[in-house]
Amino acid sequence: MRRGAIWRSRTSYLFLLPTFLFLWLFNYVPALSGLFHAFTEWETTGGAHFNGLDNFRRMAQDEFLLLSITNQVWLLVASLLKSLIVPLIVAEMLFHLRSGRLQQVLRTLFLAPMVVPGMVGILLWGFIYDPNIGLLNNALDAVGLHHLTRAWLGDWHTALPAVIGIGFPWVGGLALLLYLAGLNAIPQDLLAAGAVDGATSWRRFWAIDLPLLRGQMKTIAVLTIIGSLQDFGSLLVLTGGGPGLATHVPALHMYFQAFRFGHYGYASAIGFVLFLATLAFTVANMKFVAAAEEMG
Amino acid sequence: MIIVRRTLLLLLPLILLVGGSQGQQNSQKRQQITVATVSSNYREGLNVLAREYERLHPEVQVRIQIQPTNGYETWLRTQIGTGSDTAPDIFNSNYAHGFYERGLTVNLTSFLDNPNPYTSIPWRSSLNAQFLEKQKVNGDVVILPIDFIEIAFFYNRDVFQRLGLDPPTTWEEMLRHAEAVRKARLIPFAVPGDADSYWSGTVGWIFRFFTDAYLRDAVPIVMSRPGDWDYNAKQNANFRVDVSNAMSDATVVSNPERLIAAVRDGVIRMDTARFHEAYEKVREFAKYWQRGFNGTNANSAYQLFLTGKAAMMLHSSATISQLNKDMDDLGAADRFQWGVFKVPPITQSRFHIPPFRGVGGAGTMWSVVKKSDAQTARVVDFLMFTTTPHAAQTLVEETVKARQPLNGPMLIAGAKLPESIGRHFGAFENRGFEKLSFRGLADEQESVWKWTVWAQRYLDGRMTTDECLKRYQQTMVEAVPRVVANNRYDMDPRTKDSAAP
Numbered sequence: 001m002r003r004g005a006i007w008r009s010r011t012s013y014l015f016l017l018p019t020f021l022f023l024w025l026f027n028y029v030p031a032l033s034g035l036f037h038a039f040t041e042w043e044t045t046g047g048a049h050f051n052g053l054d055n056f057r058r059m060a061q062d063e064f065l066l067l068s069i070t071n072q073v074w075l076l077v078a079s080l081l082k083s084l085i086v087p088l089i090v091a092e093m094l095f096h097l098r099s100g101r102l103q104q105v106l107r108t109l110f111l112a113p114m115v116v117p118g119m120v121g122i123l124l125w126g127f128i129y130d131p132n133i134g135l136l137n138n139a140l141d142a143v144g145l146h147h148l149t150r151a152w153l154g155d156w157h158t159a160l161p162a163v164i165g166i167g168f169p170w171v172g173g174l175a176l177l178l179y180l181a182g183l184n185a186i187p188q189d190l191l192a193a194g195a196v197d198g199a200t201s202w203r204r205f206w207a208i209d210l211p212l213l214r215g216q217m218k219t220i221a222v223l224t225i226i227g228s229l230q231d232f233g234s235l236l237v238l239t240g241g242g243p244g245l246a247t248h249v250p251a252l253h254m255y256f257q258a259f260r261f262g263h264y265g266y267a268s269a270i271g272f273v274l275f276l277a278t279l280a281f282t283v284a285n286m287k288f289v290a291a292a293e294e295m296g
Numbered sequence: 297m298i299i300v301r302r303t304l305l306l307l308l309p310l311i312l313l314v315g316g317s318q319g320q321q322n323s324q325k326r327q328q329i330t331v332a333t334v335s336s337n338y339r340e341g342l343n344v345l346a347r348e349y350e351r352l353h354p355e356v357q358v359r360i361q362i363q364p365t366n367g368y369e370t371w372l373r374t375q376i377g378t379g380s381d382t383a384p385d386i387f388n389s390n391y392a393h394g395f396y397e398r399g400l401t402v403n404l405t406s407f408l409d410n411p412n413p414y415t416s417i418p419w420r421s422s423l424n425a426q427f428l429e430k431q432k433v434n435g436d437v438v439i440l441p442i443d444f445i446e447i448a449f450f451y452n453r454d455v456f457q458r459l460g461l462d463p464p465t466t467w468e469e470m471l472r473h474a475e476a477v478r479k480a481r482l483i484p485f486a487v488p489g490d491a492d493s494y495w496s497g498t499v500g501w502i503f504r505f506f507t508d509a510y511l512r513d514a515v516p517i518v519m520s521r522p523g524d525w526d527y528n529a530k531q532n533a534n535f536r537v538d539v540s541n542a543m544s545d546a547t548v549v550s551n552p553e554r555l556i557a558a559v560r561d562g563v564i565r566m567d568t569a570r571f572h573e574a575y576e577k578v579r580e581f582a583k584y585w586q587r588g589f590n591g592t593n594a595n596s597a598y599q600l601f602l603t604g605k606a607a608m609m610l611h612s613s614a615t616i617s618q619l620n621k622d623m624d625d626l627g628a629a630d631r632f633q634w635g636v637f638k639v640p641p642i643t644q645s646r647f648h649i650p651p652f653r654g655v656g657g658a659g660t661m662w663s664v665v666k667k668s669d670a671q672t673a674r675v676v677d678f679l680m681f682t683t684t685p686h687a688a689q690t691l692v693e694e695t696v697k698a699r700q701p702l703n704g705p706m707l708i709a710g711a712k713l714p715e716s717i718g719r720h721f722g723a724f725e726n727r728g729f730e731k732l733s734f735r736g737l738a739d740e741q742e743s744v745w746k747w748t749v750w751a752q753r754y755l756d757g758r759m760t761t762d763e764c765l766k767r768y769q770q771t772m773v774e775a776v777p778r779v780v781a782n783n784r785y786d787m788d789p790r791t792k793d794s795a796a797p
Binding site: 043044064129130131132133150151152153154155156159239240241242243244245256259260261262263 | 370373377394398489490491492586587588589590591592593596597599600605741742745746748749750752753756758781782
């Protein structure tokens, strides 16, 4: 019966086959290769040789990597706050707009930036932060706040906060969509019951919306954790991890080790640990939210 | 019928793929030569030469592939480093080192004395002997120098005239000028200080010419000696350090294993009084750079000079064409007169320091990727064609016509620069040939990156000179085994170590 069903749908399966084939070839094979090479000494000067846990011991003594972890923690916390809170506030405001037409227009405006390639946005922020010809410093100068102008990405004190500031006002399109979908899915009778009980908007937000949006928050948190730990593109382009190590993160360290220094085995080990960290954060997040749901 | 339609639908992509590859096979009947270059200024000239060559050799197709500078090194390492057939035939070898040592690029030495069929004289006669010698890798000619590039200070002549300043003749006078400029509420020097600048840009150049001058006394330690595989009595036997002459060691052959051994054994150290003074002088100089230089990229720094906000900038000879073009594009009210002065010598030091001599050398350099013997012969023939006086003049003229910058004078005999560009080259001439310049060890990338971290912190005022040099010394010693492994040195200067035959 089951075999018969597969045979009847063979065309669909055949259409899916190339996707799985390329997924295997370009996603799973390199990942498995990375896992294997994490336990090897593999340099540009020769082939890969098994070296047990040497790469992991080296990580524990790599002061540049260890320093980069602090930056990563700040970036991760900031990313979670930005992606969980700001889109939620905007989604609530949009949801409560009386004019459906205005809601639609504003929603489109918030989502439109999603079509701009990410790298274009990063380069734009590079122009905004430029200390000499940048928009931010020029704007501060124009309103008489010259004393606040900075080399935002070149100053040790402001480089990491400036990186966190990229994308302001941080209304992520995907998170906004998820929240709006969640708000729309709240049963009307629940809202009506709240209204009968005399719940204010604030009370409704805390007692009805927030508990029922936990699923969306869980999804957004997982995606943000993965994105934050893996992403180094903006740092590579804007700061190169500098000045000094002010914006250096483990993923950038992994990239440098592999593609600038030719330490492929060591880079694979860093990648493996990053994978484990991502997995651990994700599982912890799922468990934490699930436990909170049960308690709620 | 439905089954037939579905089958056709499934087969369609396959047919397209097969059809596509057959079409490709047809075009591959002509032998291909691929030039993958970042020298986009020569785009037009290279295309003209490629078409001329194809007319002479209809069986060959020449593909000029302009690559972005950003990521070029990584791209080369993945293309050439893996021995891929899709690797280019000719590439800019100054962007990635170490291929020859791994046997991946062609030793051109034996071809140099062959007659060039396009000039009927030996190929070597059209090339610059001094730069061929300078660019040798393990004693072999692997790199063809095409043009010359050097650095000097560009200055806003209008600002200098307004403040009653003449181009400085000493380092100390230049800093006094900088103070006068600052008092006039202008930025004395526009300097990019992002990570790229520390590796391949302005800040890297500054540290290089400083360490080159401050380490001149160490040249006898690293130069080849009798019995070394690369010893040349004519060039080395009578060498004595002469600090009054910036170029006294220009032709001296130094032995890379002696250099690495000197660092390994602490004979050359970074935490000495000499380095201490050199680094303090760089930090004193940095006081006159624009605020936040560590967050400034090359374009942003250039804009400071172009808009008259900064009075001076350290830049390469390639900027002459660019400045000419940009001045033409500016409105009359924004244009200014500009000039160039060479990096002036230090006159106040605890040590005997020779005059600075820049960091320049060959700008565009080409190397050939090793494939089959037939392909090597084909590519060398194309290189002979592109290094004739006629070809070099074509490159210059097409580049000027396209309003693209020229690095500097061509290193191919017989090519002449237009007067509007050539007249500014005085400050760049007879310079270059740095010998012992350090920002990392032997350009080994991990040591360069670590040095960049320390140097950025140092110039940012977050480290003392002693702390910075202590860290730098540690970085250099740690880099020794990696440099030895990368270059496959046996650390015996009497033997030539190369994976390449």
